[in-house]
Amino acid sequence: MTTAAGAGDDTAGLPPAPEVVQIEVGLLQNFCEILWCPETRAAAVVDPAWEVDRLLREAERLELKIELALITHTHNDHIEGVDELCAKTGAAVVVNPREAARVSAPGRTLTDAVDGRDIAIGRRGVRALETRGHTVGGTCYLADGYVVTGDVLFVGGCGRTDFQGGDTAAMWQSLQRLMRLPEETRVYPGHNYGETATSTIGHETRTNRFLRCATFDEFRALREQKRKA
Numbered sequence: 001m002t003t004a005a006g007a008g009d010d011t012a013g014l015p016p017a018p019e020v021v022q023i024e025v026g027l028l029q030n031f032c033e034i035l036w037c038p039e040t041r042a043a044a045v046v047d048p049a050w051e052v053d054r055l056l057r058e059a060e061r062l063e064l065k066i067e068l069a070l071i072t073h074t075h076n077d078h079i080e081g082v083d084e085l086c087a088k089t090g091a092a093v094v095v096n097p098r099e100a101a102r103v104s105a106p107g108r109t110l111t112d113a114v115d116g117r118d119i120a121i122g123r124r125g126v127r128a129l130e131t132r133g134h135t136v137g138g139t140c141y142l143a144d145g146y147v148v149t150g151d152v153l154f155v156g157g158c159g160r161t162d163f164q165g166g167d168t169a170a171m172w173q174s175l176q177r178l179m180r181l182p183e184e185t186r187v188y189p190g191h192n193y194g195e196t197a198t199s200t201i202g203h204e205t206r207t208n209r210f211l212r213c214a215t216f217d218e219f220r221a222l223r224e225q226k227r228k229a
Ligand SMILES: [Zn+2]
Pocket: 073, 075, 134, 151
């Protein structure tokens, strides 16, 4: 938990970061990530979807054992490979409790991705950050040096808030929280919508029009006028 350093410092006491491999899958430019521990070869797949065979081949190439599926949110384009991945690897699912019903199934282990909880991947780990706005239980996964942002923050954009469970005010708060991370923190978004596959918090803070809004009203007007992602 992050209580020792108080609110506003989500990085305090983070475990050592897993290695990360980013893989683009499917027809909607979705990104999956494989996070792994070089000491134990334990691995987690973020948002397994569309091309599970490819994800498994990559894990095999790296000689990894996939133990977890980390879910950023439960839109179908992010979870449609969970069943296949879990059936083939025995991986447990980590998902926010507000969205757990959308991925629950008999025989599957579900772990709550509650805010501030550290999730071990071998001897490395990531921290769940509840970042609502795109969905009711949207979760980013923060490591020491990078953050996997799902459909909350994209390179040059942010997630839509007009789907079921969307909340523009919550999205604003979530983005403000991400902006408080160290500026060198690398951003791994849920889709390849930007000019580059990854970015940093500092670059996004300076260039992303959604993060450059000075007030919530300005942000809301911009978010509601642009319908993408
Ligand atoms: Zn989504």
